[in-house]
Amino acid sequence: MSVPPPLSPNPAALEFLxxxxxxxxxxxxxxxxDREALRTLLAAATRVPDHGKLEPWRFIVLTAEACKRLAVLTKSRGAALGVDERRLEKDHSGFVDAPLIVAVISxxxxxxxxxxxxxxxxxAAVCVSLLNAALAAGWGAVWLTGWRATDRPFLTQGLNLFPHESVAGFIHIANEVRVPPDRPRPDTDALTTWVNT
Incomplete structure (x- = not known):
C-alpha cells in the first residue's frame, strides 16, 4: 500500500487566507x-469535511436573468413579511444587478x-470554500444569507426547493470594481484558551 507524501508548506495559500x-x-x-471557470470553483467548494460522505448540499447557479426574477420576488415577499424598506431595497438591488449568484443548498x-x-x-463549509475559491481565482465574491435563505415561500416559488432544504448561502461572484477597506479583525489571543493538562 502506497503512503501519501507528507504535506509541504504552502506559504502563498496561507498568505491568501x-x-x-x-x-x-x-x-x-x-x-x-463562465461555465467552465465556475465548474472549477464548484469542484474546489466540495473539498470540505463531510462526515459519512453524505454530500448534504447542492448548488443552484443563478445567472443574470434568474437573479432579476428573484429580485422581483424579493420585493413582493419582503413586503408581505414587513421587511424594513431600506433593508428590502438593499436586498433587491443586490439581486437585480448581479450577473451570477450561486445558491448553496443545505x-x-x-x-x-x-x-x-x-x-x-x-x-456552510461549502459556502466558505466557494467564497475563497472565487477570491483566489481573482473574482470578487461575498457570502450572504438573510431572510430569503429560510423563507419557505421564497424558497419554494423562487428556487423550487424541497421542504427539508434551505439556503446555506447566496454566493455572489463577479469582477471587482472597487476594493473595500479592511475591517478590524478579531483578537485571537482573547478568543483562545490553551489546555495543557
Whole structure:
C-alpha cells in the first residue's frame, strides 16, 4: 500500500487566507465566470469535511436573468413579511444587478449517526470554500444569507426547493470594481484558551 507524501508548506495559500476579504455586492461589476471557470470553483467548494460522505448540499447557479426574477420576488415577499424598506431595497438591488449568484443548498439526508446540525455545518463549509475559491481565482465574491435563505415561500416559488432544504448561502461572484477597506479583525489571543493538562 502506497503512503501519501507528507504535506509541504504552502506559504502563498496561507498568505491568501490571512488577507482574504469579501467584496460586498455594491463593489462588484457585471462580469462573471463562465461555465467552465465556475465548474472549477464548484469542484474546489466540495473539498470540505463531510462526515459519512453524505454530500448534504447542492448548488443552484443563478445567472443574470434568474437573479432579476428573484429580485422581483424579493420585493413582493419582503413586503408581505414587513421587511424594513431600506433593508428590502438593499436586498433587491443586490439581486437585480448581479450577473451570477450561486445558491448553496443545505439538503440534509436522514442518517442514524450524523445529525442535521453537522450536515448543515458541512454546507456552510461549502459556502466558505466557494467564497475563497472565487477570491483566489481573482473574482470578487461575498457570502450572504438573510431572510430569503429560510423563507419557505421564497424558497419554494423562487428556487423550487424541497421542504427539508434551505439556503446555506447566496454566493455572489463577479469582477471587482472597487476594493473595500479592511475591517478590524478579531483578537485571537482573547478568543483562545490553551489546555495543557
Amino acid at each position: 490571512l488577507h482574504r476579504r469579501s467584496r460586498p455586492p455594491r463593489m462588484l461589476g457585471n462580469s462573471a465566470p 439538503s440534509p439526508k436522514p442518517h442514524p449517526t450524523v445529525p442535521e446540525s453537522e450536515q448543515y455545518a458541512s454546507a
